[in-house]
Amino acid sequence: MVDELKSHQQNGTWELVDPPEGRKVVGCRWVYKLKRNAAGEITKYKARLVAQGYSQKYGVDYDEVFAPVTSHTTLRVLLAVASKRRMTLKHFDVKTAYLYGDLDEEIFMRQPPGFAVKGREGMVCRLKKSIYGLKQSARCWNQRLHSVLVEMGFEQSATDPCLYTKVVSGKRVYLLVYVDDIMIDCEDEAQIDSVYEQLKRYFEVTNLGEPSDFLGLKIECKDRKYSVSVGGYIDRVADRFGLREAKKAKTPMEEGFASSEDKSPKLSDDNEYRSLVGALLYISVCARPDVAASVAILGRKVSSPTEADWVAAKRVVRYLKATKEWKLSYGDAGGQLVGYSDADWAGDAGTRKSTTGFVFNYAGGAVSWVSRRQSCVTLSSMESEYVALSEASQELIWLRSLLADMGEQVEGPVTVMEDNQSCIQFVKSDRKSRRSKHIEVKQHFVKQLCEDGSMKLQYCPTEDMVADVLTKPVGSTKLQKLARMMGMSS
Known part of the structure; x- marks a missing residue:
């Protein structure tokens, strides 16, 4: 607490004034x-002085509050590029970052509890800088950091503003920002040191060395090839739900679970179920595409879970415990951007909607993946595959743009693997039939990308379709094979 107050004093966060008449404190x-x-x-015990921003009024105490946050996909792409180019990574931490933001509004705050200045207890703090808890603090800090980085010669990506x-x-x-954490990578370590010294002119920055964790991911480096994992978080989830010593499972979910009718009783208390599914969702988004389909299925039941759903959710944890050492690795210097797109057909027993699954690999490992129920009911397996391709093609455009911002030009069309011959023929053909004339215009984005040379479809046998693991639960042998094809291993 004393250290926190010293930071405010050194930063000049506030000045003491008499309480203003007619103004909210x-x-x-x-x-x-x-x-x-x-x-x-x-690693640290922290005490933070936080303003009670919930009492602020829009238009009086604040206006804009948006501040960009980077995604796990951008981080994985950055690690893949760094592995491909054998670059050095460093992790910087900005101490009390929010205190560097400049406020446009005049805001008054009570003195810190337990630390009111003796003899001036009736006075209040007029904030000169932003402080944790204010609605606009994140935006103020982001704008301040952005102005400094631009002054240092950096150019902001149009694809990911972080x-x-x-x-x-x-x-x-390359410099990736996540609030007060900064990851920087370059082939020349001297340039990293130069950026660090420049940042120190503006902020109190600590060089934490090679990143060991960032955005909740454990990052490991061997010969300048990077891998990510979430084993520590899996252990904490298992402990929280009493599953540390539970029997391990070979797969995250039984085959056919989503398509079978659930007649088991409703859970009397669904709070634990929701908490567990939220934790599993975080794991699948971070570094475990092998459980994405299972977690997506469980996520559809959070409003009314059954006892069977609860057992299934715990099975995912038991599988993760058995495979907690698995890592998502990058490093193939010749590995180009390649996608896999797949869909089941009417696999959801309740709605008869299909599930889209796609994954994009770069530098030997998966950088982006999705397992998501489609918004419409499709009338054939070809149509469900076509809808999935439309969704995958949107991600393809974003990934190409992100790589271009990093100087990684993707030459020629990006190959997307597809295991449905009818779907491939439909994309190539201009002919409309009675069974396909109803397909929505937005899905035909796929045809446009193939015609302009941005994307190329290539047939892939079903047994080698990596995205199959993202559409439905599969058996152990197939799961392990497809996981390896996504760059996963222990």
């Missing part, structure tokens, strides 16, 4: 937090 409180690394180990790049002596420097 925002309260504040102390918040205590344990900071953990990716392995779940406590990614910055610049070229120095023919070598690219």
